[in-house]
Each structure stands twice: as structure tokens, then as C-alpha cells.
Amino acid sequence: MKHFAYLVAQLDSTTKTTAKLRALTDYLAIAGEADKTWCVALLMGRRPKRPVNTALMRQWAAQVSGIPLWLFEESYFVVGDLAETISLVLPPVAQCSSITLSEYMTALLSLSGKDEAAAETFVKQAWAGMTQTERFVFNKLITGGFRVGVSQKLMVKALATHYHMEEGDIAHKLMGKWTPQENSVQRLISDNEGINNLSRPYPFYLAYPLEESTESLGCVSDWQLEYKWDGIRGQLIFRKNEIYLWSRGEELITDRFPELSALALSLPCDCVIDGEIMAWQDGKPLPFNFLQTRIGRKTVSKQVLKTAPVVMVVYDLLEYKGRDIREEPLSTRRNLLESIVMETNAHTLILSERLQAASWDQAKTLRAQSREKLAEGLMIKRLDSPYQVGRKRGYWWKWKVDPLSIDAVLIYAMRGHGRRANLYSDYTFAVWQGTELVPFAKAYSGLTDKEMQEVDRFVKKNTLEKFGPVRSVTPELVFEIGFEGIAPSTRHKSGIALRFPRMLRWRKDKVAADANTLDDLKSILKNFNV
């Protein structure tokens, strides 16, 4: 654990990618195979299900530290991170233990199914043998989410350096179904045929937003234009009569979409297809809130299948008849994809339409109209592009429409987490309904650090009431809130739910009375929610 804790501390103390990479390769060089595998799994977000209830951990931490629970909670509000709060309140370590990361993980996993007392003994004993940093890391193993700024890409890069292999190769081999209990990094990266892993997906190719002018892209005829669909990115795998559906978060979601797993009966040949899972009816998409009724639902009722039917809007082909064709140009892959869709006798496989534009100006017009199609803008892909690994510049661009926006008043603020701990950085916004302010959205991104500190000071000086980590404030500050979509909602007081709300800018030129009204929001809803 000592080494892994040191790694986390190193990763945490720098924002420089080269330094992080160095810390990772240093760790890989000294860690044992089992520890290495757990490190890769954890930093790539493969955390096993929480083995210990966090409410219990709070109680134990308070007990061991000899403080009342309310004082622990107050501390937590300030620190903003449960794992860290616990690590800071516990009495100093008496004697350091030499238990390794993988030993801790194995022990933690074996706790599931056992009673509370067993967990309590284990956790308290573990705490007693650790330094503050080790405790923090240990607690994170339980509560989850390291957020030490290690992207999958960086982890892959470190492994590639360590094993002298290609990054794309490593990324691919680490995809799909595997657990550190049953596998080792060494074994995964030596599996060249994927024999152990019929369901293994390819790494998704992700586009950067287009920031330069379209003219810099050259001739429009070199590019394939499509709508940018607002669904769930998915990879459909059909191999040896087995079908698998993966989400971009590498979750296997085959069972949640019976409409799509039924494609096993109609696909003409083995293939791997990239596309977007969409709620769809009468030849067009349904608003995103329909799809939301399907997300996270493991068993799907007939009712839901009827009100929110899904299809896969497909745009790329990665494997054809058992052959990896990612290096072929997009135009070739697209042709093959079209032939597969043609031969598939199912209405749930829909080709993402190729949009025709004779000039970038025409493309611009298409983009401006995309919201009417319930799309978020356009995707621009070079016709001769290979299918790459991860987020890369150059071949694929997302070209989103400008967000919808509304001016709203800040009414609640909550302390943030992580980097924003002890800083009021999570806000609730309201619009007017007569003389009343109705909350309608939460947002926590879009401000610079400096602006955030300014708002933080405002919140501390203008607090009306405190509820734990939340404060209500004098309604005074106005922000322009941008969002990608809008839908009716019965769960919110305003009757409205926004998609991806964030702060576009602080309207220092406006006072609360200048903010928009609920009626303004409702008219946007009328225009854009079909």
C-alpha cells in the first residue's frame, strides 16, 4: 500500500502530464503483478462495488477519533471529501503495516456478505496501521473515485512505455469484461487473438470540438457530414452468433436494450458497429428524456418498451466478418456498413444520414437547423480517416450548435468537492414567476477560478440560511445559463428539466429583476421539445 499511496500522492501533487507519466512508470517498475493489475483497474475506473457502507465508516471514524458525529459532519462539509476527512481526523499511526494494495482489495472484496462487525474490525485495524496518505487512499478504495488526473489515455501511455508496446494495442486489450481478481495486466496484454474475450470491444474514437473555421478544413467534399446525435454512444458486437452492446463507459448494456439484442437474429454477418442508441419513434428521435427512462434500468417493462422504444443509429464499422478494419478509410467502412444495414431486416438499425453540402456555408445552414432534428449539431469526419483510439485531433470534429440560454438568479450555493473543497462552487439558479423565484437548474461549471472565488466571497457575505453544506443567498447575482436541451419534468418544481446546464457567463451588467421568467423558459420548451 505504501507504494500505491506514494503514487497517488505524486499524481496528486502535479498537473503536468510528463510528471504523472513518470510517477506511473516508476510505480509499474516496482509493483508486483497483482498490485499492478489493481492499479490499472482502479485508475481506469474499474472499481468493484462498494464493499462497506460509507455511513458506517463515518460512525467508526468518529468513534476512533473520539469526536461526536456532528463534528465529523461539520469537518466533512469543510474538507469536501469523505475519504480525506476520515484520514485527517483519525489519531496518528502507531505502527505502519506492510499489507499490499492487492491484499487490501482482496480482503475488502471478501467482506461482502459478511456481517457489519467483520467489516468494522477490518477497517479499524487497517486504519490503525496507516499514515494519513495511506488512509486516504485506502478510504478511496472503498468510497471510490480517485480523480488524480489520470485519464485512460495516460494510463495506457504508461503501460505502453513500461511494456514497450503500442498504445492503441494496449488500449484495445484492456477493453471489455475483465476483473483484477481473475486477470493480470500481463495476461490481458498478451492476449493477441482476443480468444479469452469474445465480447471485447474496441476503444472508441472520440472527436474534439471544432474551434477553427471550417475553411481551415479544406474542401467540404473531403468530409462526411452527419448529425451529432444526442443519445448514448454504443458499440454493438456480433461475433459467433453472440451479441454484445457496450456503452462508452465500458459497461455491458446488452440486456437493457432487448430491441437491440434482438439484432442477433437479423444481422447478416459477424461485425462490430459504432453508433448511437436513441429513443426513436415514427422515423425520428424522441427527446432525450425518453431515453433517460431506459438508462440504468436493468429490467425493461412492456410499458417502457412501448413509450420509449430505442434504435441504434449507426455510423461506423470497425470489424467485418472477423477482420479488424479500423485502418481502412472511412469511405470504405461506410460502404460496408451501408451494405450490412441494407441486408439487415430490422427497423432498429438505422443508418446515420450522410448530409449533403456543396459548401461550408451550406454545412453551416445544416448545423443551424440541426436542433429541429433533435441533434446537437454536426459531426465532420474525413472520408479517408482511419478509426482511431481515444480522443484525437485532425480527422473527426464535433461541430455543435450554440447552446440555448437564459438569464437566471443565483439562489443557493453548495460547497464543492475535490479541488473546490471549502469553496462555494455548486449553484442553484432560479427564474421569476411573478414575484417568486423558482429554481430550475443546478450548474457548477463555466466560471474561471477567479470568478468562482468572487462568488464564494459573495455567498459567505450574503448568506440567508445554512442547511449543512448548502446556503441560501440574497438573490442578487445573475448568470447566463446555457443548456443543450429542454424537456418537461414532473420531478422539478419548475416543471422543466434542462440538459447539460452550465454557466456561460456572469451577467454583472444585470440585476436580479432583469433575469428571465418561467414563461420565457416554457416558450423555449414549446419551440424545441417536439
Added chain:
Amino acid sequence: MPLITFTEKGLYCEIADVHIDPWRPVANALITHAHSDHSRWGMKNYLAHHHSIPVMRRRLGEINAQGVAYGERISINGVEIRFYPAGHIPGSAQIRLEHKGEIWVVSGDYKLGDDKLSTPFEPIRCTDFVTESTFGLPVFNWLPQKEIMESINQWWAKNAADGFNSVLFGYSLGKAQRILAHLEKSTGPIYVHGAVANMNDALAESGYDFGYAQRVNSDTNIKSIRGAMIVAPPSAQSSAWLNKFKPLRTATASGWMSMRGARRRRNVDTGFVLSDHADWRELNEAVQLSGAERVYVTHGYSSVFANWLSQNGIDARVVKTEYEGELAEIGESQNKEPEAE
């Protein structure tokens, strides 16, 4: 009426007509220490520990100030006033006022650990104790100074070996000198930012010696510097001044560095948990040692700390002041420290 009342201008003793660390102009100010949130501009008369006076003069200009020694007895209209060491920075004091059996101790900012620079904190029995609560939460627990200074020296040595300069940020008064006093001088040359050098000069008048730390000025041949330690105030972090020392690594020394969020927000390479304020254990110990019947909790996590004391059977209440604790060290101060070069 109690001997001391809490007014809009600060803590006030009417019988002696003195304010303690007032934040608005008054006639007679008793000053616990020379940090700018406790020692402010505009008082007719200042009374502070001898070692605070040169520093105050440097920061406030021509003032009418008089110095006292620790333990020296001053009597005003039947109120006996004495200054006792607070261990916060050189010259820092707790101020004790006694009148007809009522004994108040206003502790200003303090720490219990001996930093081997300032005169160590001395517990004073009293009936009414005024305490800060900058780090009044059980998550704040300092390591022994020896360990922290060892890490600082190791960090410097490693940077020097890698060919980097080390820039360490801390208050120009107090923190900077505490660090300077414990640097391993054989590692490399030591430089200080002008704001720190000014404070060193002021403290030199009271016999403190930081002559080994060279002031960075226009004559300094910066390009030739490698492996040096440069101690600078937090406000220098975003200034162009810093670029002169490249290649460099930066660190902040502050109690707030114990929190990961603050550490990451500060955007330095390293954070050292080093504070001149009492940690959780020390705050509790100080209250206990005072034996006070009533405790007044000022700046910091005041309501939480007062609640905690109340639950433990101590008559504690929150008092609102305009002191700031260590906020400027993480760039979150409301009023700017005067840190000009």
C-alpha cells in the same frame, strides 16, 4: 458590565479606555502582533511588544508607538495590563487585563508548539479567555516542526540536485523567518523576496539575524542562480518576478495545505503543512490551560469550535471580529497584505 466588551471597532476595555487589535481608528490600541489584520492603520497610540514595533513602523509608517516587554506591568486607571508570549511570530503576545478579580486574556493568534524562533506560548490562568479558531476543526493536526522542516530541506535538496531552484511561499512576516531559521544552509544559496527582506531588516533591529538570506533586487545575477531556495510571499506566486528563477519548483507552506482541495487550488508543486496557528489539539489544550470560566471564540471555525466547547461543559460563545487567520496564504484574504517589493 464585563471588563472587555466587543464593539464595532474591536475589543474594548472602557475602564482603561484601550482597544485590543481594533479594526477601526481609536485612541489607544494594544496590539497582539504586527500582522496587518491585527495591527491596523489609524490609531492615535499603539502599545505592543518591543519586537513588534520596528515591524509596525515599517508597515504603518510614522506612528506613535511604545514597546513593552513580556511580563512588564502597566497600570491604567486600576486596570493591570501585561503582555505574555503567544508563540505565533516574533513579538506576538497574549494580552492579559486584570481588574477587581476579573482576568481577561486576549490571545490574538497563537500556537503552542515551540518554533525555536518566537518566544514560546505561555499559558495564563484567567476568568475570560479570547481565542482564535482558524484551524478549529478536528481535521487539523500538525506534525512536529522537526519533521516538517526535514521535508522542506529534503525537497530543496532534491530540487537542487535536479538543477532546479526552489521557491517557497509563506507570509513575509513570521512564516518566512520561521522557514529561514530552519533551512539547511549547506544545500545552496538562500534568497528572499523584497517583502520578506523588509521584514528581516525590521526584525534585525530587535536582534534577529537573517543576514544569510540575500534580498533579490535588480543587481542580483539571477541567471547564474541554480539550486537556490527563494522564500517569497504568497502574492508573488502569480507575478512575473517568479519567472526569473526558472527552472524552478514551487511550494506553499500553510496549515491549509493539509487539505487536498486547497493544495490543488493553489496550483503549486508541493504543499507543506506548516502553520503559526494552533491546531485542533492545541486550541483545546490552550482553553483547558487557561482555566477560564468563559471562552470567546473569534476568527475561524468559530461556531463549530464554540459548540464543541459548550458540549464539553465550557461556557463558550462566538464573537465576530475582522481578523483573518491564515487566509492570505492561500490567496483568499479579503484585505491585501502589504507585500510590495
